[in-house]
Amino acid sequence: MTPPARGRGHSRDDVVRAALQILDEYGLPELTMRRLASALQVQPSALYWHFPNKQSILAELSDRIVSRDSHGQADPEWSMRVRAEASALRDALLTYRDGAEVVLSTLALGLGSTVAHDRLASAIAVGGFDDNTVDQAATTLLHFVLGHVSREQQRMQFDSLGAVDSSSGEQQTSATGFTFGVDLLVSGLQSRYQHRSEPGVSEPEQAI
């Protein structure tokens, strides 16, 4: 099963991969249906056999960018797990040019999967918080990560055009700011709900 069915034409996956390449190489504003079509040596209208519209292509890109799993083994400590998950998400977004913007705009339209939110949520859930807290905290953290990386990538693009000083400080400042924000949220969770977990080591407390 999962039949190849490859006659001559392109598959849906070909479209997505070409789109990802244009995105990474030239950025989101250059990712047009016409340009994507010509990269596949096809008429623009041909794309509409594979996808109903441009936004659905962007939603697919968003899912692929975010779904790139990376992290090593999971830390038993929930707060470390949250940090690791947040960093993994940041890394995934940084993998493609304008990655955060793509995910952000897809989210703003209510499209795309919830995998990013869910990954953060399940890490937080290890801390034994109630479902509502887990969901809200995951949403807050997701907003922060997307906003932060979006600005990070914006600055990267800005710097790449006539940067005077692209020396040491910038990336460190970015990563430091990221860590700061994540830690702030983790601290907030710890201080307000720490009393819900037992003082032992790594015990199977969970929400769902």
Add this chain to the structure above:
Amino acid sequence: MTPPARGRGHSRDDVVRAALQILDEYGLPELTMRRLASALQVQPSALYWHFPNKQSILAELSDRIVSRDSHGQADPEWSMRVRAEASALRDALLTYRDGAEVVLSTLALGLGSTVAHDRLASAIAVGGFDDNTVDQAATTLLHFVLGHVSREQQRMQFDSLGAVDSSSGEQQTSATGFTFGVDLLVSGLQSRYQHRSEPGVSEPEQAI
């Protein structure tokens, strides 16, 4: 001083006010240069005498939306002040349809003023944190507020099209989620830096 100089034509301010009205009435996707021009009974090219391009108009809108001051007198307690400032920003964004999106996209392009960030920062600064902490926390909070309200407005728009159940729960859930996120960040600040408060500034601030 501040000469009227009103001959016959429109002022820069006329353009902005017309744009704000289109934004609020029909939403961001309908706010095109051509539509804006026709609302002013003018050719599209006339807009380029007032502004260099569309993005600069959006940046101006962003500033106006965010600059709407509202809050009553300032609470002496820094954490209450932060909550009030965050709520005021949310209210300002909710004043215009797609308000959060406009500000978010302007911020993403590195345009617009920093007044939103600065207001949050000065509220946090009352807590006596070091400059770096103030700046990072303000950025984190700003990202959260923009992300949250953006989703809120997206849902409002979605619900307005064929909503089955627009009854009680929704707005309460939204406002609750907002409060939760702000409180989470405030708690994070309190738990990690409470010991840093300055002796002579105001009064001893206390948590919870």
Add this chain to the structure above:
DNA sequence: ACCTGAACACCGTTCAAGT
């Protein structure tokens, strides 16, 4: 100071028709 007229170089999307 403020705008017109006309054009340029694009967009996303639809749809009948082809193979």
Add this chain to the structure above:
DNA sequence: ACCTGAACACCGTTCAAGT
């Protein structure tokens, strides 16, 4: 199953010229 050809209904922006 996958694509072409041609069109539709738009965009933002430029620029000489007008008053």
